[in-house]
Amino acid sequence: SFCCLSSSRLPKFAEPHLLSLPSSVASRALVVPSASMQYDKELAAATKAVSLAASLCQKSQKELLRSDVHSKLDRTPVTVADYGSQAIVSIVLERELSAEPLSLVAEEDSGDLRKDSGEDTLHRITKLVNETIENDGSYGASLLSPEDVCRAIDSGKSEGGSFGRHWVLDPIDGTKGFLRGDQYAVALALLDDGKVALGVLACPNLPLASIAGNVTQENVVGCLFYAKVGSGTFMQSLDGSSPVKVHVSDIGNSEDASLFESYEEAHSMQDLTSSIARKLGVKAPPVRIDSQVKYGALSRGDGAIYLRFPHKGYREKIWDHAAGCIVVTEAGGVVTNAAGQPLDFSKGRYLDLDTGIIATNQKLMPSLLKAVRESLEERSSSL
Ligand SMILES: Nc1ncnc2c1ncn2[C@@H]1O[C@H](COP(=O)(O)O)[C@@H](OP(=O)(O)O)[C@H]1O
Ligand SMILES: [Mg+2]
Numbered sequence: 001s002f003c004c005l006s007s008s009r010l011p012k013f014a015e016p017h018l019l020s021l022p023s024s025v026a027s028r029a030l031v032v033p034s035a036s037m038q039y040d041k042e043l044a045a046a047t048k049a050v051s052l053a054a055s056l057c058q059k060s061q062k063e064l065l066r067s068d069v070h071s072k073l074d075r076t077p078v079t080v081a082d083y084g085s086q087a088i089v090s091i092v093l094e095r096e097l098s099a100e101p102l103s104l105v106a107e108e109d110s111g112d113l114r115k116d117s118g119e120d121t122l123h124r125i126t127k128l129v130n131e132t133i134e135n136d137g138s139y140g141a142s143l144l145s146p147e148d149v150c151r152a153i154d155s156g157k158s159e160g161g162s163f164g165r166h167w168v169l170d171p172i173d174g175t176k177g178f179l180r181g182d183q184y185a186v187a188l189a190l191l192d193d194g195k196v197a198l199g200v201l202a203c204p205n206l207p208l209a210s211i212a213g214n215v216t217q218e219n220v221v222g223c224l225f226y227a228k229v230g231s232g233t234f235m236q237s238l239d240g241s242s243p244v245k246v247h248v249s250d251i252g253n254s255e256d257a258s259l260f261e262s263y264e265e266a267h268s269m270q271d272l273t274s275s276i277a278r279k280l281g282v283k284a285p286p287v288r289i290d291s292q293v294k295y296g297a298l299s300r301g302d303g304a305i306y307l308r309f310p311h312k313g314y315r316e317k318i319w320d321h322a323a324g325c326i327v328v329t330e331a332g333g334v335v336t337n338a339a340g341q342p343l344d345f346s347k348g349r350y351l352d353l354d355t356g357i358i359a360t361n362q363k364l365m366p367s368l369l370k371a372v373r374e375s376l377e378e379r380s381s382s383l
C-alpha cells in the first residue's frame with residue numbers, strides 16, 4: 001500500500017492569473033504581465049511536475065530493491081526512481097506548457113535503458129510513471145509506452161546556455177541518500193537568459209519543523225520549497241498545506257552558526273571545511289545532509305552556513321545548484337563561489353567554477369569569505 005497525491009491535493013497556489021479572467025480579456029494581445037505575475041504559469045507547472053515526481057520517488061523508495069540500482073559510467077548510482085522522476089517532470093512540463101518549445105537540461109538519459117540489459121528496468125520505470133500519472137488523474141487514461149518514457153527522459157539533453165529559457169532538472173538529487181533512506185530532493189529550476197528565474201525543491205524526507213541542532217521531534221515529513229525571482233521563498237508540506245514565507249537565519253555571530261555539508265565525505269574536502277569552521281569559531285559540529293535539502297534547510301534558518309569544496313578535478317553541474325540557489329537567495333541569503341562571486345548558470349551543463357560553493361546570510365558573508373580565503377591559502381602553502 002502507498003499514498004499518492006491526488007490531483008485535488010496538488011498545490012493550487014500558483015495558478016496563472018489569466019485563467020480566472022474572462023476569455024475576451026485573457027486573449028487580448030496587449031496584456032503585459034506585471035512583475036508579480038511573471039513566471040506564474042511556469043511556477044504552477046513546475047510545482048505540479050515536482051510534486052508528482054516526489055510521489056513517484058516516495059513510492060519507489062518504499063519498494064526499492066537492490067536490483068533497481070544501477071551504476072552509471074561515472075560509477076555513481078542511478079535508480080528506477082531517478083529515471084521515473086525525470087520522465088514525469090518532462091511529461092508534466094510538456095503538457096502544462098505546450099505553447100512553448102521545451103528546453104530541458106537534466107541529469108539522466110535513456111542510453112542504458114535502451115540496451116538489452118536495460119529492458120526489465122525500463123518496464124519497471126514505465127509502470128511507475130503510468131501509475132503516478134493515473135493516480136493524479138489530470139491527464140486521462142492514455143498509457144505511455146516504454147518508448148514514450150525513453151523519449152521523455154531524453155528531452156533532458158539540452159545544453160542550456162545564456163540565451164532564452166531552459167529548465168534545469170535533477171530528478172533525484174542525493175541518490176546515495178535516497179538509497180540509504182535519508183535525505184534527497186527533486187530539484188527543478190527555470191533559467192531565463194542565463195539567470196535563475198524560479199526554483200522548486202521537493203524534499204520528501206525533510207521534517208516540516210526545523211532540524212536545527214540536528215534534532216527534531218516532528219514526525220511530519222515532506223517539504224516543498226519554491227521561489228520566484230523578486231518574490232521571496234515559500235515552503236509548504238508536500239501534500240499541500242498553505243505556504244509560509246521563509247527566511248534565512250539572522251545570526252550575526254559566527255560562533256553561534258551551525259554549518260551544513262555533504263553527508264558523503266568524498267563530495268567535499270572536510271579537512272578544509274573544518275579549518276574554515278575553526279577560524280569562524282563555530283562551536284557546533286557540522287550537520288551532514290545529502291543533496292539540495294541543505295539549501296532548503298538553510299532557506300528557513302535551520303542552519304546558517306553551507307560549505308561545499310569538491311576535490312580537484314570535479315566539475316559541478318548546474319542541476320545540483322540552480323533550484324537550491326534561488327531558494328536561498330530569495331529567502332535573503334547569499335550563494336557564491338569561494339571568491340564571493342555569484343554562480344554563473346549560463347555556461348551550459350556545467351558550472352564554470354574554480355573552487356567551492358558557499359552559502360550563508362548577508363551578515364556572516366564577509367567573515368565567511370575571509371575564513372575561506374585564509375584556509376585556502378594555508379592549504380595551498382602546505383601542499
Ligand atoms: N566527487 C564528488 N564531488 C562533489 N560532488 C559530487 C561528487 N560525486 C557526485 N557528486 C554530486 O553530489 C550530488 C549530491 O550532493 P551532496 O553531496 O550535497 O549530497 C550528486 O547528485 P546526484 O545524487 O543527483 O547524482 C552528484 O552530482
Ligand atoms: Mg546522479
Ligand SMILES: [Mg+2]
Pocket residue numbers: 170172173174319320
Ligand atoms: Mg544531484
Ligand SMILES: [Mg+2]
Pocket residue numbers: 082107170171172173174175
Ligand atoms: Mg540526481
